[in-house]
Amino acid sequence: MFDSDTGELEIFRRSVARFLDRHATDEDYSVWKKQGYVPPSFWKRAAEAGLLGISISETYGGGGGDIRHEAILAEEIYERGLDGFAAPLHNAMIAPYIESFGTAEQKARWLPGFVDSSYISALAMTEPNAGSDLRGLRTTARRDGDDYVINGQKTFISNGQIANLIVVACKTDLGRGEISLIVVETEKVAGFRRGRKLEKLGLEAADTSELFFDDVRVPASCLLGEVEGQGLKQLMQKLPQERLLIAIQGIGTIRRALRFTISHVKTRSAFGKSIIEFQNTQFKLAECKTQATIAEVFVADCIRRHKEGDLDTVTASMAKYWVSEAQCRIVDECLQLFGGYGYMLEYPIAQMYRDSRVQRIYGGTNEIMKMLIARSL
Structure with missing residues (x-):
């Protein structure tokens, strides 16, 4: 699709193809479709092969690549019909929020986990009554001392059943309806629960879920960036x-x-x-x-x-x-x-x-x- 015929990009393409052909066979994918998700063990193997965090800065253990590397990974995944493996979402749609908008402390805290699969990520925007219209969000994050208390429901969330780091779009100023992005490490909070894994028309191996936040308390340091209302x-x-x-x-x-x-x-x-x-x-x-x-x-x-x-x-x-x-x-x-x-x-x-x-x-x-x-x- 673009010039990747020589040099480092072609080497990367071959390594991606070799890994997927070896570790994501038709038999493997058939099992993943039946269970409804790509197992964390495969994410770990992908991390060991250098396929996670490929465009994250080398400062945080990433590959230091760019959109071309992400494009190659996505092409190779979809050319094999491995649509349920949400590495493009993890690498190129969620990690950039943290790398671009996070504080130095936040980047050092979270990005290495994106690379080694300690974190499998999800982005929680869509709600039962708010899809493309982000201003219709009802999930709230109320400041309470040094914490935020999150309440709300999300749906159609990719990686929802296996993600342990979720970037949640919330309203932090109910008067003006301003949106903020807050990072929730699911293993460190109470009040977070996963709903059912949603049955879909296709993409059976893609884990898509409902998420519930019932008085989920997270430190204020989980606000992405340092200022409320910047989420939109x-x-x-x-x-x-x-x-x-x-x-x-x-x-x-x-x-x-x-x-x-x-x-x-x-x-x-x-x-x-x-x-x-x-x-x-x-x-x-x-x-x-x-x-x-x-x-x-x-x-x-x-x-x-x-x-x-x-x-x-x-x-x-x-x-x-x-x-x-x-x-x-x-x-x-x-x-x-x-x-x-x-x-x-x-x-x-x-x-x-x-x-x-x-x-x-x-x-x-x-x-x-x-x-x-x-x-x-």
Whole structure:
């Protein structure tokens, strides 16, 4: 997708591929889907292989990489259909909040754990009555002496069952409705509980949960940064990277869908000839290949702009919206070329069809992406 053909980036890509092929086999992933989460033991192995905290500063034990390394990891994960392994969320969507906005003490306290898997992280924004509209949050954090007392409920939280460090979006000024981000180390507090692991349309190995905070008391030093009311600003600064990562994940799935489909139509026969020989098949795959190439070129440019500090909210929203829509279209077209077999869950294309649908929802729905784009007109 971008120039990683030489040097350190190519070495990194090969190491990622080797690790995933060895330690995340189809058999492993089948077990993880049945149990509904990727086990902490695999996170530990990933940490030992240097795949956690790859863009965290070396000061805190990280790899000192950049968005290109995160893109490679996400591509390799999604090209193998390992969508339930939320390392991109942990590495490139949550750790940056702490590294960018945390105090020196907070960074030294938490970031090394992101690298060695002592911490598996989650970001708790969404609530039963507040999804894309962050101002509708009802979870509160009331200052009480040297502590904050958190009350509220979160839902659809990735890593919710296994995370032991959760960045929680709370209202800290009820009068003005200001939002702050507060870090909760779940093993050090009372009043925190995990609800049910939510049953989803797809992504069975992705742990998605409800979380409850009942008078959860945390030290004031867990406020991310040193000033209350900065949460919305912090979220707005980092959400473009999250949306770019969703687009990158989409690229990985598109590649996988096309790879399986092209192989299938070359080996499957109908009416005395292979399916690839039919003009309809050729035209459909030509359309899909063109859309895939457009998506890759656009996302590669977004990665370049992000690395240079020039990726704005509107462009990131375009990437998330356009690629996720293209992903769903392409996977749907590919499934059709499998015929009845495409509807069978033993075929990877059927699983991709189910797993892809959420790309248009999380990270901000595509309707919200269009609103953000429209404001720039």
